[in-house]
Each structure stands twice: as structure tokens, then as C-alpha cells.
Amino acid sequence: MTAHPVDEKLPALKMATTGLQHVAAMYAGVVAPPLIVGAAVGLSPTELTFLTGACLFTAGLATFLQTLGFWKIGARLPFVNGVTFAGVAPMTAVVASTKDRSDALPIIFGAVMVAGVLGFVAAPFFSKAVRFFPPVVTGTVITLIGVSLLPVAFGWAQGPDPAAHDYSSPTYLGLAAATLVLVLLLRRFTRGFVKQIAVLLGLVIGTLVAIPFGVTDFGPVTDADVVGFPTPFHFGAPQFQLAAILSLCVVMVVSMTESTADMLALGEIVERPADERTIAAGLRADTLGSALSPLFNGFMCSAFAQNIGLVAMTRIRSRYVVATGGGFLVLMGLCPMAASLIAVVPRPVLGGAGVVLFGSVAASGIQTLVRAGLEKDNNVLIVAVSLAVGIIPITSPNFYHAFPQTARIVLDSGISTGCVAAVLLNLVFNHLGRHRDDDEVTAPMEPGEEIVDRRTGPGPAAVGA
Secondary structure (H helix, E strand, C coil): CCCCHHHCCCCHHHHHHHHHHHHHHHHHHHHHHHHHHHHHHCCCHHHHHHHHHHHHHHHHHHHHHHHCCECCECCCCCCCEEECHHHHHHHHHHHHHCCCHHHHHHHHHHHHHHHHHHHHHHHHHHHHHHHHCCHHHHHHHHHHHHHHHHHHHHHHHCCCCCCCCCCCCHHHHHHHHHHHHHHHHHHHHCCHHHHHCHHHHHHHHHHHHHHHHCCCCCHHHHHCCCCCCCCCCCCCCCCCCHHHHHHHHHHHHHHHHHHHHHHHHHHHHCCCCCCHHHHHHHHHHHHHHHHHHHHHCCCCEEECCHHHHHHHHHCCCCHHHHHHHHHHHHHHHHCHHHHHHHHCCCHHHHHHHHHHHHHHHHHHHHHHHHCCCCCEHHHHHHHHHHHHHHHHHHHCCCCCCCCCHHHHHHHCCHHHHHHHHHHHHHHHHHCCCCCCCCCECCCCCCCCCCCCECCCECCHHHHHC
């Protein structure tokens, strides 16, 4: 019996290069949170490098849990895990409210551990929500994931520092455009293995092209140590502060919501739909990885949506490829010099490749919506309103500025708000009360045109016309 593509083991070279491609796609997302939080704490460059390496190491361990799994832990899908960006705002808030900055990281680690344990216990109950995710909901959420990630790629394309005078300069945008075009050309005019690693080749060639422009910085490689291990509790034993725990528990709920949506999206893409058991196992991996991460000085772990785009584009669905990427992350955590090689890739080059990756996620969502029955006006309303709600934080980042910080953790995540809106609207329109499945939209209405109910015939105005 032929193994499902998700369980396929590829040749070693192909496994290594495609796994490295996954690492390249998510590296910036993994290192950004520790860099931001570490800078807020006031860590020295050496300590900041240590914290970043620790987050790479724990991301690799969490990816192993998710892809390989054991017992009832792990979705066993090509699912990359890493530090969730949703926790950055509350963690920096913890830092700001801590009198002695040396206590900030131990307080954060203690809160993450508690949130992880509570999330692990809640995982099987949380997974029962899968019945509320039909194609009209999953398609909307998948589309929102891609649309929400695109601004990240646009930000990368403009350069590494928004405060710099050359931010969004023609040089940066030109490098991003060149990388995008290169990836497209490789996808169009090559075949087989080369076509599948088009993104990785685009990143390598784009980095080389950037050298004459002075954008490529090899400093991280020359300054990095060859070997380093994330010593357990390097920054001190965890401390447990109620306010921080509550704040990170809210982040955990947001993270579990997004992970559920990501698993449903990935299940559609790899043609192995994520059922309740899969989601429960995946959430256990997320939360267990989060609970163990502080032991090695890492933060809360969650699914990385950008890698879903890579799976969708390359059609390489093997979970062992992603597990190989997890192995590279572990090695980078143990070898700072190896980690620094990925850091050499300029942000504009990442941005050009990100347009392809994140756009592929949105396209996958649209494909799912095509199968969602959009001839029914109820479903059109669900998609329309949910997309609008989910796009608010993207188009108007300060829309919820007057709300409490705890509420903004949820509201500022377009994926979470759009997901909640889609689930609630699906319940109201397709489950509660009388069904109106035969109310179909066959064509856009002209101004002043009247809706005709086929069960009762045209309204009085139409009859008198």
C-alpha cells in the first residue's frame, strides 16, 4: 500500500534542501520576538544572541513534537512550530511593569509554563470546535491567514529598519522585486527538484545579488560562536506572577485558535483533513512545546502560517521534510554560527520571496471557498463580513487603540477576529432557526433590482411593473 504523501520519506538531499527552505521561510518570524523582548529587557549583544539561539532550539523541539509526535501528541502534519508573535505585546508589557528588569524574563517564563500546562489540559475540549469549521469558515480563515501575512512581506521588502533614512528605498524594493521575479522564473521554466526549491534558490541568489549594494551583512557570521547550548534557566528560575499568567493565558487562547485554523488549512492543502483527534493532538504539541520551552529559555510556541504557503506552492507534503527543518533549527540553537548564516539573508530578499509564499496561502483559501457553496446568499454574507472584520487590523492598525491591552491581544489579530466572526455567523445563518439554503445568488444585482423569492414569486412591486 502506497504511503500518503504526508508520510512519505524523500531522498536525503531533497529532504535536507527542502527542510532548509522551510527554515529560511520562518527564520525571521522566530528571531523577531526574542530580539524585541530582549532589547526591551536591556540584554547585552551576547545575551541577546543566547536568547535568540534558545528560541531557535525550542522551535526545533516543538516542530519535532508536531511532525513526528508520540502517544496522542502531535498532528503529524508538515507543521512548523516557533515563537508566536502574539505574545510580544504582553511580554513587553510585563517588562515595562517590572521594577527590576532582571526579573522580567523569569516572570515571563513562569507565565508561559503555566499557560502551556493549562492549554495542554484544555486541548481535547478546544478541539471539539472543529465541527464549527465547514468549508465556508475554513476557506475564509485560510484566506485571512494569507492576507494577514502579506504586510509582513511588504515590511521586509522595505528594509530592516523603519527608522532608517533609506527605508523603502529603490534599492530595497528593487532587490525584493528581483527576488520575486527570480522565484517566478524558476517556477515557470524549471522542472522537478529545482522547481520545488525555487524559493530557497531565490533567497540564495538574491543574497548574492545584494552584496554589491552593501545590503548583505556577514557580521553575524564572523561574530558568532561555533558551539553554544541553551543552559536551562539561564536567566533565573521561573517566577509566577498572576497578572503575567492571566495575560499569557489569553495569548494561549489566541494561539490555540490560530493553530486550529492553521491545521484545518494545512489539512485541506495536503489532502488529509484535520479531524477532531488530529487537532487535539496538534494542540497538545503546541501547548507542551510552550510549557517546556522556558526550561531552555524559550517563549510560547505556535504554528507558523507562512510555512503553509511553502507547502501549498511546492506541493511537497512530507512531514519528514518539516521534521528535517526542525533538526536544522535545533542545530542552529546549538551552533550560533550556523544560525547566523540564515541571518545573512537581507530583509528585502525575504520580502520578495514572502510575497509568493503568503500569497499562496490566500490562494489556497480562495480554492476552498470555491467549494464552500457561495451560490448561497447566507455563505456570501458570512465570507463578506468575516473578511471585513479580519482585515480591520491590517488596514487600520490603531482601530482598537481605545480598548484595554488584554482585549487588544485578541482584537489586533485579524486571523482570530475573522475566525470568531466566521464561526458565529455560520452558526447564526446556517444552524440556528430555519434554514434558507435555497436562497441563492445567481448573479450580482443591478441597482434598484428586487430580490425574487422563488417559493412565493415576485413581490408586489415586480407584479405591478
